[in-house]
Amino acid sequence: MATLFSLVLTKVAILLLCIAPISLSLTFKKIPLPTGATGPASFAFDLFGGPYVGVQDSRILKYEGPTTGFINVFFVGNLIDQVEAVCDGQTNDSLGPTCGWPFGLDFNILTQQLYVADAYFGLLVVGSNGRLGTILASGVNGTRFRFLNSVGLDPLIGVVYFTEFSVVYQLSNITQVILNGDATGSLLKYDPKTRQVTVLLTRLFGAARVAVSANGAFVLVSEQIGQRIQRFWIKGPKRNTTETFITFQGRPNKITRTGLGDFLVAVNVITNQSTQNVLPTVVRINAFGTVVKRVALDRQYNDTGVTEVIDHLGEYYIGSQYVNVTFVGVYGIL
Ligand SMILES: *[C@@H]1O[C@H](CO)[C@@H](O)[C@H](O)[C@H]1NC(C)=O
Ligand SMILES: *[C@@H]1O[C@H](CO)[C@@H](O)[C@H](O)[C@H]1NC(C)=O
Ligand SMILES: *[C@@H]1O[C@H](CO)[C@@H](O)[C@H](O)[C@H]1NC(C)=O
Ligand SMILES: *[C@@H]1O[C@H](CO)[C@@H](O)[C@H](O)[C@H]1NC(C)=O
Ligand SMILES: *[C@@H]1O[C@H](CO)[C@@H](O)[C@H](O)[C@H]1NC(C)=O
Ligand SMILES: *[C@@H]1O[C@H](CO)[C@@H](O)[C@H](O)[C@H]1NC(C)=O
Ligand SMILES: *[C@@H]1O[C@H](CO)[C@@H](O)[C@H](O)[C@H]1NC(C)=O
16 A cells, blocks of 8 residues: 555656656755865766766775765776875876876676776776776777777676777867867777777767667667767677667767666757857667656756766766866756
């Protein structure tokens, strides 16, 4: 009886939320990052919780709950002394190549390893044996990666998909890169068994995030500048082919899979073409590429772009790469 009652209540709540999306903000909370940590671009969860969060100064933090808050767990830099002395809390863009920036995260539950797409260093893995990441690949065919953006694992076989946003991107000229319509991004694959990197797709318009379908049949890759998500088939009759999955009136950033097999995308809708002002939103799409929900986040983020939304046990963690974002946003219902 109680269950039925709460089910009805939930339905009523969902109905109300659909009619009045503003009430969603009531369920929004902010988890403050430690002093000096900003730009929580990406999240990952292990079996026991999290999130792990990559922040701008090279650190990967882990949330240990409200009492402890965030702790430093890993660094991606090469020398831990240098990393702690030079990088901790820094917000200087020119230190990126020294310190790194863990821009995309995903956790392999089976091997207990955290995979990291570092903007500057390449693809890394961090296990339980140390605080520094191990670089798995820093380039392909003798060319160094220029700006890795995200990593997404095939949950069944542990194959790692990752993206390079652009080869001409620099933090200082992102607006320029976007307005020029740069198409130098790519989708890549790393096979932990062979340790080989394979290029799957090139000429992507600002490749942002990759998410693998629940059964590993396809990979979705979002193109921020191209304003669309493409589907690359890994298995089945369409294997090795690509099709447009969905297009947006805005810039889709990272894309994550929910426990139910839907996908969540952080989409920054452009509100002024000349200034590139945005309205940050979250879009939920089903496995057929149909939008099932949109939520505007301007009440929480103003016109600051969001980078990622990820579902963990019914809570939605919201990230943003920008230096003045000093918290992790958490929604109760989306
Ligand atoms: C940023 O780092 C660069 C390289 O270390 C340095 O030359 C510059 O002075 C720093 N800028 C600021 C504002 O600290
Ligand atoms: C990498 O090099 C191989 C051999 O030279 C070539 O066949 C392949 O097209 C190259 N791939 C890319 C992405 O440049
Ligand atoms: C961005 O800056 C880099 C380095 O300064 C430059 O090589 C690249 O051409 C710039 N990109 C655009 C689109 O202007
Ligand atoms: C798919 O592409 C890979 C790599 O380019 C190639 O090895 C494989 O033979 C292709 N498979 C099909 C079915 O075209
Ligand atoms: C876009 O921004 C420019 C520069 O601030 C401003 O002049 C223009 O009115 C804005 N356009 C809209 C539609 O708000
Ligand atoms: C949004 O802007 C208002 C004023 O314009 C400011 O007070 C507030 O702190 C901003 N909120 C965020 C999350 O930046
Ligand atoms: C970040 O700063 C910009 C202005 O520089 C402001 O418009 C925006 O609201 C700020 N966002 C957050 C989340 O603090």
